[in-house]
Amino acid sequence: MKNLRNQIVFIVAVLVVWQVVYQMGSFPELMFPSLGKIFQSLIKGFSRDGLGAMTLYSLSLIAKGLLIGIVLAFILSGLSIVSKTFYSIYHMVVSLCDLIPGVALLPLAILWMGIGEGTIILIVVHSIIWPMSRSIMDGFRAVPQIYIESGKNMGLGKLGLVTGIYIPASFSYILSGIRTGWARAWRGLISAEMIFGTTSSGAGIGWFIFMKRTNVDIAGVFAALLVIIAIGIVVEYGVFHTIEKMTLKKWGMSR
Amino acid sequence: MTQEQKGKTPVLDVQNLTKIYDNGGKGDGNEVLKNVNFTMNEGEFVCILGPSGCGKTTFLRCIGGFETFDGTVKVNGKEVTEPGTDRIMVFQDFNQLLPWKTVEKNVQYPLKIQGLKDKTKLREISDAALEKVDLLSSRTLYPHQLSGGMKQRVAIAKALALKPQIILMDEPFASLDAMTRNHLQEELMKLHQKEKVTVIFITHNIQEAVCLGTRILVMAKQGGIKMDVPNTIPKPVTPASEGYGQMWDMFNKALHQEG
Numbered sequence: 069m070k071n072l073r074n075q076i077v078f079i080v081a082v083l084v085v086w087q088v089v090y091q092m093g094s095f096p097e098l099m100f101p102s103l104g105k106i107f108q109s110l111i112k113g114f115s116r117d118g119l120g121a122m123t124l125y126s127l128s129l130i131a132k133g134l135l136i137g138i139v140l141a142f143i144l145s146g147l148s149i150v151s152k153t154f155y156s157i158y159h160m161v162v163s164l165c166d167l168i169p170g171v172a173l174l175p176l177a178i179l180w181m182g183i184g185e186g187t188i189i190l191i192v193v194h195s196i197i198w199p200m201s202r203s204i205m206d207g208f209r210a211v212p213q214i215y216i217e218s219g220k221n222m223g224l225g226k227l228g229l230v231t232g233i234y235i236p237a238s239f240s241y242i243l244s245g246i247r248t249g250w251a252r253a254w255r256g257l258i259s260a261e262m263i264f265g266t267t268s269s270g271a272g273i274g275w276f277i278f279m280k281r282t283n284v285d286i287a288g289v290f291a292a293l294l295v296i297i298a299i300g301i302v303v304e305y306g307v308f309h310t311i312e313k314m315t316l317k318k319w320g321m322s323r
Numbered sequence: 324m325t326q327e328q329k330g331k332t333p334v335l336d337v338q339n340l341t342k343i344y345d346n347g348g349k350g351d352g353n354e355v356l357k358n359v360n361f362t363m364n365e366g367e368f369v370c371i372l373g374p375s376g377c378g379k380t381t382f383l384r385c386i387g388g389f390e391t392f393d394g395t396v397k398v399n400g401k402e403v404t405e406p407g408t409d410r411i412m413v414f415q416d417f418n419q420l421l422p423w424k425t426v427e428k429n430v431q432y433p434l435k436i437q438g439l440k441d442k443t444k445l446r447e448i449s450d451a452a453l454e455k456v457d458l459l460s461s462r463t464l465y466p467h468q469l470s471g472g473m474k475q476r477v478a479i480a481k482a483l484a485l486k487p488q489i490i491l492m493d494e495p496f497a498s499l500d501a502m503t504r505n506h507l508q509e510e511l512m513k514l515h516q517k518e519k520v521t522v523i524f525i526t527h528n529i530q531e532a533v534c535l536g537t538r539i540l541v542m543a544k545q546g547g548i549k550m551d552v553p554n555t556i557p558k559p560v561t562p563a564s565e566g567y568g569q570m571w572d573m574f575n576k577a578l579h580q581e582g
Contacts, residue, residue, distance in 0.1 A: 214416050217389060220406040222433035232436075236423045319423045320467025 133192025195256030196249030207241025370536030
């Protein structure tokens with residue numbers, strides 16, 4: 069509870085400072101809109117400019133990309149336990165691919181797959197699969213030998229060891245991998261949306277930001293950023309913290 | 324196999340067991356065990372004493388199937404090549420229980436892996452095993468909520484529930500305080516008498532070996548068995564038991580003399 073209070077005090081302080089800077093009038097209003105204006109833009113965004121639908125569309129793309137990325141990362145990292153050859157190759161692939169920003173792949177993705185949902189999902193998957201695989205593989209390496217030997221002693225085979233021992237034993241690494249993946253997915257998604265705008269099936273929050281910038285509606289840009297922040301807070305405290313409480317904290321594997 | 328034959332065939336038959344840890348290609352490697360021969364019958368409680376680094380843990384791990392080795396290890400005539408549920412290890416490390424499973428699930432999990440799916444049956448077995456180590460009331464706790472001694476008792480319950488041919492114990496009580504340790508020794512001794520389990524128990528504590536073992540081995544620094552004697556002192560063994568002093572003395576000398 070004390071943490072929550074401190075966090076709220078901090079946020080209120082930031083808002084107050086913001087408003088004071090605005091009142092001092094040292095920046096043009098175009099660059100530094102008032103809190104009231106941003107709030108109005110937020111309301112207007114949802115009521116007239118379809119910000120709600122765009123947000124949902126972006127979220128649906130993230131969900132698809134995350135799902136594909138997480139499943140692939142688990143399968144590929146799991147294989148790296150089963151086969152040493154696969155591990156050495158996949159480890160190298162992860163190191164190489166993790167360096168390439170998703171946006172840099174966009175020209176190629178558009179060329180190969182056209183402008184559409186598939187391209188964005190590809191960028192999202194690319195943004196998360198490598199950091200997640202890295203976390204999962206690091207986690208697998210850090211699993212205490214005694215759990216693995218216990219597992220073998222109980223009669224677990226290679227696949228059984230991955231699902232029965234490696235995954236639960238490295239759950240803190242996996243969770244932090246999913247966290248990183250989720251954050252990277254947002255970045256990849258927004259960049260892709262801002263670069264090629266709408267797809268045949270819909271426009272996302274990145275497009276909203278791009279439009280507002282084009283129309284020099286800076287309060288609108290801030291409103292979109294607030295939406296992204298709000299989603300981030302809900303996911304962090306609503307989803308990740310709950311999962312942590314139900315798993316790592318309950319198991320005594322994290323404080 | 325009839326009961327009579329079973330009594331005669333050794334449960335464990337180790338022939339010419341040699342284990343060399345290689346030094347990554349440099350030099351000859353480190354020979355930890357050299358031509359060890361050893362047989363053991365059902366129901367025996369063998370304690371192995373030895374100085375640090377004499378290879379007693381390696382010996383146990385070879386029997387457990389956790390190491391590659393030269394020679395043969397047979398359990399009930401079947402050659403050991405990998406770990407299996409007929410030989411259950413109880414480690415010294417308190418963290419051998421899976422932290423994400425409750426006490427009860429830790430006991431049930433290996434049975435599930437063996438294909439037992441019936442929930443009532445699983446519960447029955449785990450309850451009985453936990454009852455034996457006096458931990459039934461803690462069955463829904465997670466390992467991090469237990470003390471070190473309790474964790475070791477759960478590990479023993481887990482082994483009992485599987486009804487293995489041999490339970491391999493690698494200094495399970497070495498990290499416990501003296502009081503808990505004495506208490507657990509007593510419990511384990513009673514369990515052995517009641518359940519007729521076959522146990523190999525590694526320790527560097529003479530008192531522990533004399534209290535628990537029906538037969539005591541001393542390993543030499545060079546990785547061989549240099550002494551193999553039956554423990555004739557009737558259970559329960561206390562320092563006041565007749566013959567305790569002589570036995571303690573004999574092992575103490577054996578442990579301290581070179582080679």
